[in-house]
Amino acid sequence: MTSLVNAAFDERRKNGLLVGYLPLGFPTVSESVEAAVALVENGVDVLEMGLPYSDPVMDGLVIQRATNTALTNGFRLSQTFDAVAAIRSRVDAPVLVMTYFNPVLQYGVEEFAKNLAQAGGAGLITPDLIPDEATEWLAAAEKYDLDRVFLAAPSSSDTRLDASVTNSRGFVYAVSTMGITGARSDVDGAARVLVERLRSAGSTNIGVGLGISTTDQVREVLDYADAAIVGSALVSALAEGGSQAVGELAAHLAAGKR
Template identity: 70%
Template sequence: MSTVESTIAARKAAGSGALIGYLPAGFPNLQSSIDAAVALVENGVDIIELGIPYTDPVMDGLVIQEATQRALENGFKLEHAFEAVSAITARVSAPVLVMTYFNPVLQYGIERFADDLVAAGGAGLITPDLTADNARSWLTAAERTDLDHVFLAAPSSSDARLRLAVEKSRGFVYAVSTMGITGARADVDSAARSLVSRLRDAGSTNACVGVGISSSDQVREVLGYADGAIVGSVLVKALADGGVPAVARTAAALATGTIA
């Protein structure tokens, strides 16, 4: 098993599931983003999802868009993501997955990106705009370097696409809880439960739900039927409003939802 898979397996064996926390690299600056990611792990987050700021983040809601735009305005470069991964993994043992739209990977060079991510201690890649049927070059590089490759599944996905996402993903399948962009919601769409059920039917053993999760109660609800809960916007907002101490408190509160 990969480090992501073994982390999820350990949490499931404990009678719960994994808490996955998203933060953008370079927000509000590079060092603060590193400290914030470390604080997540120190306060109950099991897996880090480190986002690479991008100029056209079509899946991201306003909170994350504003954060990534600020990172770019402050001079964030792709190389800084590898610096951040290296600094985080030097301080905590939790796996770090990088979330990025695929154009920066293409511009950087797929093989070079994979090599540099491995060298930094990264666990793999989440690619929201790259579908499993168009990912041959990335899969070849990821398999060569033993990196996880996480593909997304949506409520609108056909059964055939779900089977392909399950077949080609390593680490977990990212089950998008609802149609639309990221952002905290009062209720996680009931479509998430149905989607995870369909992923199980397609053979998935690791399905993690993201988009819209913002409270410990929602984390607990999701972990009742999925293998992991992915939280982003509420953590980014906490970091924006109150810095690293606020994101640490928010992570600790969310982590109470993982208690079996």
């Protein structure tokens, strides 16, 4: 049992980790691979590559627009594995795939897990799949030794936080605020409380995401969490200035690590 993400957390916990999200296929598959490489070269510790999906209910406008562009530009699910392999051949950071559940279900949960493992992917982050509905995915993840990152929310009961912690491997994704993805001026104070509750539930690897877009916010989150997750801000930078801009923003954000 070798969790790529656990290993990264163990190695880098002292400084705190920066997790960077970008959609695969935006604006094209090859450009998204370049941008992912640029993130890691500029201080991102773990990659979260999102699969474009027609109905992304957890995402705000920035990510909706980007994933919609990726679909319009012809992104196909089967390109996921080559893209992950291409990233892994160039950088060492673990690559988690962030995906809504239906594409995985339609591909075949076990087949998807097998191909992701073969491509060198670390596992999945599943925003619309709670552990209660994840029996098939958990079995496939176990079989192919993949990480599974479930979400925890400020509204989650203690019992549900326990379920998130118990079923997650890699880290637990603590949703900073009740809402969807997108930059916010204040990262909710609820995040700090949620992280404390997840610690009580026994989690050692906690990433905080939603609304984080500045170096100061990364610093603030890493004061109490193990990882800060940035998405929409990076997607905006990529949309406006390509790989170079996204790399520069990653370097700025990484300055917020301990």
